[in-house]
Amino acid sequence: MKQELEQAVAAVVKELFGADVAIELTRPEERFGDYATNVALQLAGKVGKSPREIAEGLAVKLRENLVAQVSDVSVAGPGFLNLKLTDSALVAAMHAEPSKNHAGQVIVAEYSDPNPFKVLHAGHLYTSVVGDAIANLFEQAGGEVHRVNFGGDVGLHVGKTLWAILEKLGGEYPEKLGEIPMEAQAEWMTQAYVHGNNAYEEDEDAKAKIIELNKRVYQFHEQDDHDSPLAQIYWTCRQWSYEYFNRFYDHIGSHFEKFYPESETAPIGLATVREHTPGVYQESDGAIVFDGEKHGLHTRVFINSQGLPTYEAKDVGLIMKKWQDYHFDKSVVITGNDIVEYMKVVLKSIEQFQPELAQRSTHLTHGIVKLAGGVKMSSRLGNILRATDVLDAAGEANKAIRGQEDMRTVLGAVKYAFLKQRIGGDIIYDPKESVSLEGNSGPYLQYAHARARSILRKTDSQPTELNELQEDERSLVRKISEYPEVVEKAVDEMMPHHVCTYLYELAQTFNRFYEHNRVIGDQREQARLSLVQKYADTLQVGLELLGISAPEQM
RNA sequence: GCGCCCGUAGCUCAGUGGAUUAGAGUGUCUGGCUUCGAACCAGAAGGUCGCAGGUUCAAAUCCUGCCGGGCGUACCA
Numbered sequence: 001m002k003q004e005l006e007q008a009v010a011a012v013v014k015e016l017f018g019a020d021v022a023i024e025l026t027r028p029e030e031r032f033g034d035y036a037t038n039v040a041l042q043l044a045g046k047v048g049k050s051p052r053e054i055a056e057g058l059a060v061k062l063r064e065n066l067v068a069q070v071s072d073v074s075v076a077g078p079g080f081l082n083l084k085l086t087d088s089a090l091v092a093a094m095h096a097e098p099s100k101n102h103a104g105q106v107i108v109a110e111y112s113d114p115n116p117f118k119v120l121h122a123g124h125l126y127t128s129v130v131g132d133a134i135a136n137l138f139e140q141a142g143g144e145v146h147r148v149n150f151g152g153d154v155g156l157h158v159g160k161t162l163w164a165i166l167e168k169l170g171g172e173y174p175e176k177l178g179e180i181p182m183e184a185q186a187e188w189m190t191q192a193y194v195h196g197n198n199a200y201e202e203d204e205d206a207k208a209k210i211i212e213l214n215k216r217v218y219q220f221h222e223q224d225d226h227d228s229p230l231a232q233i234y235w236t237c238r239q240w241s242y243e244y245f246n247r248f249y250d251h252i253g254s255h256f257e258k259f260y261p262e263s264e265t266a267p268i269g270l271a272t273v274r275e276h277t278p279g280v281y282q283e284s285d286g287a288i289v290f291d292g293e294k295h296g297l298h299t300r301v302f303i304n305s306q307g308l309p310t311y312e313a314k315d316v317g318l319i320m321k322k323w324q325d326y327h328f329d330k331s332v333v334i335t336g337n338d339i340v341e342y343m344k345v346v347l348k349s350i351e352q353f354q355p356e357l358a359q360r361s362t363h364l365t366h367g368i369v370k371l372a373g374g375v376k377m378s379s380r381l382g383n384i385l386r387a388t389d390v391l392d393a394a395g396e397a398n399k400a401i402r403g404q405e406d407m408r409t410v411l412g413a414v415k416y417a418f419l420k421q422r423i424g425g426d427i428i429y430d431p432k433e434s435v436s437l438e439g440n441s442g443p444y445l446q447y448a449h450a451r452a453r454s455i456l457r458k459t460d461s462q463p464t465e466l467n468e469l470q471e472d473e474r475s476l477v478r479k480i481s482e483y484p485e486v487v488e489k490a491v492d493e494m495m496p497h498h499v500c501t502y503l504y505e506l507a508q509t510f511n512r513f514y515e516h517n518r519v520i521g522d523q524r525e526q527a528r529l530s531l532v533q534k535y536a537d538t539l540q541v542g543l544e545l546l547g548i549s550a551p552e553q554m
Numbered sequence: 555g556c557g558c559c560c561g562u563a564g565c566u567c568a569g570u571g572g573a574u575u576a577g578a579g580u581g582u583c584u585g586g587c588u589u590c591g592a593a594c595c596a597g598a599a600g601g602u603c604g605c606a607g608g609u610u611c612a613a614a615u616c617c618u619g620c621c622g623g624g625c626g627u628a629c630c631a
Contacts, residue, residue, distance in 0.1 A: 026572095028573080029573080032573075036573090038571095038572060038573095041572075041611075041612080044611075045611085051611080076573070077572085077573045077574090078572080078573075078611075078612075079611095080572080080573065113631095115631080152631070155630080155631075156630060156631085157630075157631075284628080284629095285628080285629080286629085287628070287629050288629095289628065289629085296557085297557085298557085298626080298627055298628080299627095299628060300627095300628060300629090301628045301629040302628095302629090303629085304628090304629040305629060306629085308629090310628090310629065310630080310631085311630075311631050314631095336625095337558085337559065337624095337625070337626095338624095338625055338626070338631090339625095339626085339631075340558065340559080340625085340626080341557070341558060341625085341626050341627075342626075342631085344558090365559090367559085367560085367624085367625095368624090368625095401593070402593085409593090420567080420568085420579095421566090421567065421568090422567085422568080424559080424560085425559085425560065425567095426560085426624080428565090428566065428567095430565085430566080436566095436579080436580075437593060438579085438580085438593060438594095439578085439579045439580065439593095440567090440568095440578065440579045440580090441579085441593085443593055444579095444593065444594090446593085447591080447593045447594080448593090448594085450591075450593095451590085451591050451593095451594085454590075454591055455590050455591090458590060459590090497567095497568080500568095501568060501569095501578090504578080504579090505578090508578095508595095511594060511595065512595070512596095514590085514591095514594085514595090515586095515594075515595050515596085516595090518589080518590065519590060520590050521589090521590080522590095553591090554591095554593085
């Protein structure tokens with residue numbers, strides 16, 4: 001409907017003024033109409049007439065041409081053209097679907113990216129939720145979406161953790177790991193990491209041992225060593241981590257098709273970097289670097305002077321591996337914004353030898369999840385906000401209001417609280433208020449949905465098509481008709497928060513309708529049933545797009 | 555120092571060229587359940603859109619400078 005109208009307006013502009021302009025219809029405030037355009041204001045300079053004069057001319061012609069879809073064309077303010085749809089056109093628009101403009105495309109979405117040997121913190125929960133929503137958006141647009149995950153099962157942090165684990169165990173005694181109960185494993189390893197990290201910075205002797213352990217870990221992979229005592233400790237703890245991750249992802253409803261451990265991307269990354277050295281990369285002080293300064297970026301180390309790959313080389317390997325596995329049309333990587341400059345360097349280096357990979361890659365970044373009150377978190381100090389802390393706090397709030405905890409509501413509250421904000425900035429998390437069950441919140445939407453479903457359950461009469469809309473009905477139809485446009489915008493910008501903003505407005509519109517209009521028993525019952533049904537379906541589909549369940553009852 | 559990002563109501567955020575009056579939520583105050591679910595609805599109060607210039611018929615939105623905050627700036631991720 002929107003596109004159709006845009007073309008019609010563009011045709012009239014060309015006919016009357018001979019100008020080729022792309023018309024973009026916007027959604028004005030309801031009192032002005034259903035669609036609006038400022039084309040007359042844009043044209044005023046070129047045509048040499050007043051905007052209102054131009055708008056009046058266009059309005060006359062549009063009324064003739066669009067008589068089937070548009071009941072009123074008005075000129076307002078400095079020269080806006082407002083279109084009001086006929087009831088039948090508006091009802092038709094309400095039934096439109098978002099376009100499948102990613103049909104046939106292969107899209108790899110990488111997000112969450114937790115490191116084995118460490119605990120999942122609030123940031124992992126955030127990126128999992130946001131990544132799921134973005135993956136869902138592409139999927140509904142027809143894309144073949146592959147959700148993948150990446151994490152460091154090798155690297156300095158593993159050396160640090162392993163060093164502290166040896167301290168705890170009193171040596172290389174893998175059998176002692178059996179004493180750690182499953183629920184305590186993640187926390188136990190995290191404490192080891194904090195301890196090891198402090199030792200690395202404060203104790204020269206420990207630092208040397210950690211560097212040595214880091215090298216040995218790489219050798220476990222190179223030599224396929226699963227038997228030596230230290231290797232047994234390493235593989236057992238790595239496995240603990242993956243099981244812990246999977247329990248968590250199951251709990252929040254995230255499902256990854258593949259997990260790329262750095263140990264797998266490191267060899268291909270090393271080989272790729274070496275293959276292009278010298279040339280793209282070059283030796284410097286015993287390390288292999290990419291000279292980013294030529295491109296206005298930083299120079300970064302890809303292979304350190306000990307011959308080990310840094311994160312940079314592993315990321316090169318990751319992109320190569322994804323390419324081998326999927327031959328993607330689009331690769332989206334979602335991470336914190338602290339690595340935005342870093343990622344530019346990695347992509348710029350890849351652009352030198354395989355430009356299409358860099359062109360097809362998008363790096364989407366977000367801020368950090370912060371505690372309200374300016375409390376600083378640090379994984380090194382061990383005072384980070386854990387993913388489970390966020391869920392627990394939401395659970396408490398849910399329990400306080402309903403007497404018992406409903407996991408669908410708790411997850412709905414947390415996910416929506418994260419998703420409703422535009423991706424990019426920091427997220428302030430207030431255990432008391434941020435994960436709200438009222439107002440602009442997930443549970444508000446779930447409740448609004450359940451209430452509508454409850455109406456539908458209470459009658460056996462058959463819905464009939466809407467016509468001759470009453471005022472409140474028209475407001476709701478109008479709001480529902482915005483859904484496809486909002487979803488398309490969210491896909492284009494990779495910004496799920498647009499969907500949140502819209503769903504909240506949609507639920508509000510329904511709640512207002514509900515406040516003043518009966519459905520069951522009213523003489524318009526059957527027509528209104530079809531409206532309530534379409535509303536509930538739209539809300540449900542929208543929530544599910546965000547990864548939030550829409551319960552029939554709550 | 556240089557680079558990137560951010561600065562909108564007490565708090566948390568939408569709005570990123572256009573609409574008499576810059577919008578929500580929350581918090582404060584007030585009104586609404588004998589009627590389909592009140593996790594709801596209605597109303598009041600609350601803003602030099604960080605500051606100063608500039609571009610434009612039109613600037614929270616674009617440009618420049620400044621102030622404040624965050625992150626990055628070679629062998630961490």
